[in-house]
């Protein structure tokens with residue numbers, strides 16, 4: 001095998017290991033992020049309930065003020081009734097009093113409805129609050145665990161990153177640049193084998209003349225389809 005390709009396959013093994021550590025760190029952190037998201041959504045739901053309760057309370061106070069106005073109007077009409085001269089006036093006052101009483105009854109019912117709804121909302125809110133209180137503690141604990149776990153992985157990663165850097169120094173700069181570019185574009189796999197004339201990166205056939213050049217192994221060649229750096233994998237390996 002070409003010396004440069006040998007170096008790159010070694011480097012690729014290490015780079016894939018580094019990527020695995022990164023994946024592990026991201027997985028640990030993303031689980032925590034999901035949990036935090038749910039927590040924040042619950043917190044927002046609690047605030048929404050709190051607002052609903054406050055709005056209902058304002059509505060209730062408004063209705064009670066209207067109710068008290070209505071009561072004084074009725075009292076006023078009741079005292080007027082003592083002084084009425086005609087039956088027509090009397091009937092009209094009587095109707096006003098009846099209407100007032102009806103309106104009071106409606107408002108009282110509305111107040112009861114509002115209070116019942118608020119009571120139910122307050123109950124849900126209290127339950128949610130006690131749950132989020134526990135979740136907040138659990139989240140803090142998980143957060144520090146994730147940090148610790150990630151720290152350990154970072155430590156392991158740092159060791160092989162050092163190894164990677166010293167290996168990379170031995171590779172010709174132009175070759176390394178090409179490898180790094182392919183590695184990023186091709187999901188970590190920049191160097192792949194060719195088996196039975198097929199690129200093991202994209203599984204497309206390599207034209208015969210190109211394959212013959214790869215077989216010689218004297219220079220670095222790329223897959224014409226996916227551009228990955230190719231080396232020949234003997235067929236006996238797979239059988």
Ligand SMILES: [Zn+2]
Nearest residue numbers: 199202223226
């Ligand atoms: Zn390919």
